Amino acid sequence: MQNIKKVAIIGAGLGGLAVAVALRKLWCDVQVYEKAQDFRPVGGGLGLLPNGLNFLDAIEPGIVETIKNSGCEVKVSVLKNTQGETIRTNPGSRFEDKYGQPLITVWWWRLQQILASKLPSENIHLNHRCTGFEQEEDHVFIYFENGKKVSADLLIGADGINSVVREALIGDGKPRYLGSMSWRTVIKCHQELLNPGELGFVKGDQEFMYLLNVGDGHISWLYRKSSPDYTLSQDVDEVKSRLLSQLTNWGESLRSLVEATPAERILEGPICDRLPLKSWSKGRVTLLGDAAHPMAPALGQGANSTFEDAYELALCFSQASSIEEALATYEQRRIPRTELIQNRSALGETRYYATNSEPLDQQMQEQSQMTSEEYQDWVFNYKPSLELIPSSV
Structure with a gap:
């Protein structure tokens, strides 16, 4: 498209970087603006x-092999009780056997670094907190807290569940709390809970923990607990002591993971989503990933569906004759799919804590007219329709 010279992307998370890589195959001038001052681990x-x-x-092409080498290709999933004892193991190879791709666990930060390495460093602008934008007929102005103002032909909001771009574009308020609190981190420590190539799941009473090998000896633990309302801790020390108090009856092997984690490395927050939108584009502005369709993490589709967005948006622009046509096609391709995934993910989050999950399973099936197996096939078998046209940049 000759009338698109400059694309501004707000957010250098996984979605913002992925769509920047995709769009650079079509245009040279893709600029990413990120509020963080640096890419910390x-x-x-x-x-x-x-x-x-x-x-x-x-x-x-080829990035999946890089990710495999930086993360962990899951060979076995392990179910454990809260004492750290293994209850059951299942082969993790079913994904590759059935869908042609494995399950890979990776550190979010390391994947961010891999994607960022595919872009010229001068195209990523740190310490740029977006405060809003204004549209005119032939361009959009984007404003930043540091006083900077830039002009672009297209603005993409990839700035997460609390998106500034979405609030200015849609104005639908705060996210929806789903009744679950989360604590998570990545640490490097000696542990005997997981062997290489394993993914662990610990089921407690209205609480659970995931254990992920994420490469290079690092392990990620993610603890979640049902909570009717949420209050955040006052400081990092309270975060850690609050979490340890909730794990009082857990086995030493699991508690020691939390005890070995520096308090400032533990991320505490509520599990939230938003209701699906019928449209997420206006004029020269559109949304992507969690800014467009934030979802509960229960079905693991937050980042995965975002990479679908990044490809589809670039493909729509490569085939359209106008911005309006490209964004209309992007919404037609993405909104029905992400709406279904959002809704099933919200039910899936509730299912973690349900004493009887059968009514929820029935709701999921009625909602999409698909059984769990049919839904998985529908999600995992989704493939790109065409190759993106490579550019000379």
């Missing part, structure tokens, strides 16, 4: 599933 572990890997590979 933050975030927890996440699982990359077949659909997400399919689209990452379409955006940047």
Whole structure:
């Protein structure tokens, strides 16, 4: 498209960087603006599933192998009790056997670094907190807290669940709390709970913990607990002591993971989502990833569906003759799919704490007219329709 010269992306998370890589195959001038002052080693572990890997590979061929070498290809999933004892093991190879891609667990920060390395450093602008934007007929102005103002032909809000771009564009208020609190981190320590290539799940009473190998001897633990309302701790020391008090009856092998974690490395927060939108674009502005369709993490589709967004948005622009046509097609391709995933993810979050999950399973099936197996096939078998046209940049 000749009328698109400059694209501004707000947010240098996984979605913002992925769409920047994708769009650079079509245009030279893609600029990413991030509020953080530096790329610190933050975030927890996440699982990359077949659909997400399919689209990452379409955006940047060969990147999946890089991610495998930086994370962990899951060979076995292990169910444990709160004493750290193994109850059951299941082969993790079912993903590759059935869908052609494995399950990979990786540190969020390391994946961010891999994606950032695919862009020129001068195209990523740190310490740029977006405060709003104004649209005119042929461009959009973006404003930042540091006083800077930039002009672009297209603005993409990839700034997460509390998106400034979404609030200015849609104005739908705060996210919806889903009744679950979360604590998570990544640490490097000696532990005997997980062998290499394993993913662990610990089921407690109205609480659970995921244990993820994320490469290079690092382990990510993610603890969640049912809570009717949420209050955040006053400081990092309270975060850690609050969490340890909730794990009083857990086994030493599990408690020691939390005890070995520096208090300032533990991320505390509520599990939230938003209700699906019928439209997330206006004029020269659109949304992507958690800014467009934030979802509960229960089904592991937050990042994976975001990589679908990044590819589809770039493809729509490569095929359209106008911004309006490209964004309309982008919404047509993405909103029905992400709405279904958002709704099932919210029910899936509730299912973690349900004493009888059968009514929830029935709701999930009625909602989408798909059984759990049919839904998984629908999600994981999703593949890019065409290759992105490579650019000369």
